[in-house]
Amino acid sequence: AQSVTQLDSQVPVFEEAPVELRCNYSSSVSVYLFWYVQYPNQGLQLLLKYLSGSTLVKGINGFEAEFNKSQTSFHLRKPSVHISDTAEYFCAVSSNDMRFGAGTRLTVKP
Amino acid sequence: EAGVAQSPRYKIIEKRQSVAFWCNPISGHATLYWYQQILGQGPKLLIQFQNNGVVDDSQLPKDRFSAERLKGVDSTLKIQPAKLEDSAVYLCASGYSGQRQFFGPGTRLTVL
Numbered sequence: 001a002q003s004v005t006q007l008d009s010q011v012p013v014f015e016e017a018p019v020e021l022r023c024n025y026s027s028s029v030s031v032y033l034f035w036y037v038q039y040p041n042q043g044l045q046l047l048l049k050y051l052s053g054s055t056l057v058k059g060i061n062g063f064e065a066e067f068n069k070s071q072t073s074f075h076l077r078k079p080s081v082h083i084s085d086t087a088e089y090f091c092a093v094s095s096n097d098m099r100f101g102a103g104t105r106l107t108v109k110p
Numbered sequence: 111e112a113g114v115a116q117s118p119r120y121k122i123i124e125k126r127q128s129v130a131f132w133c134n135p136i137s138g139h140a141t142l143y144w145y146q147q148i149l150g151q152g153p154k155l156l157i158q159f160q161n162n163g164v165v166d167d168s169q170l171p172k173d174r175f176s177a178e179r180l181k182g183v184d185s186t187l188k189i190q191p192a193k194l195e196d197s198a199v200y201l202c203a204s205g206y207s208g209q210r211q212f213f214g215p216g217t218r219l220t221v222l
Contacts, residue, residue, distance in 0.1 A: 006152075034210065044153070044201070044213040051209070090152050096207060097166045098143070100152035 002027035002093045006101035021076040021104045023091030033074040034092040114214035122220045128190040135204030145201040197221045
């Protein structure tokens with residue numbers, strides 16, 4: 001069975017600063033990796049996914065993530081955040097089923 | 111393309127009552143998932159269907175929770191009887207096994 005650990009429960013940053021949200025996973029089989037975003041009072045939306053191929057994955061809203069197999073990590077990054085990026089971010093790993101991390105609350109301050 | 115539909119959006123019940131949630135997945139999606147998301151936590155997979163068969167229900171509290179997807183399309187999730195700790199958002203998602211999942215808006219359950 002796979003599991004996901006999001007290393008930071010809360011990440012406060014100032015607007016236009018870079019941000020990295022960390023995600024580590026464990027699995028005995030090959031997996032697919034995802035980042036989802038949940039804006040306040042809204043449903044889960046897919047930010048980006050890694051299925052195969054290039055380890056650097058670009059998603060919506062300027063986010064990107066890098067799959068590192070040796071470190072079993074899939075960290076999410078954005079070079080310059082906006083107030084509107086304030087949300088809960090979930091890392092997820094999937095083989096036959098999908099497991100989510102506990103989430104990281106990103107708060108962007110002016 | 112129509113998304114995943116769920117109803118009701120909100121439900122308030124007293125403990126020991128029963129409640130049912132309904133999900134209509136995106137047309138053509140063989141895989142359907144039910145998740146429980148407790149406030150401040152990530153979604154926890156309760157059950158996964160592939161067509162009308164159960165693939166994974168290892169985290170479903172089977173003494174009180176049940177789910178079915180009789181015709182391989184719509185699904186219902188039932189809780190009987192409800193406990194205070196069942197207060198959560200219940201998310202339905204559909205997709206293809208191992209691939210991206212499309213989530214519905216969720217049903218927010220409050221058990222008093």
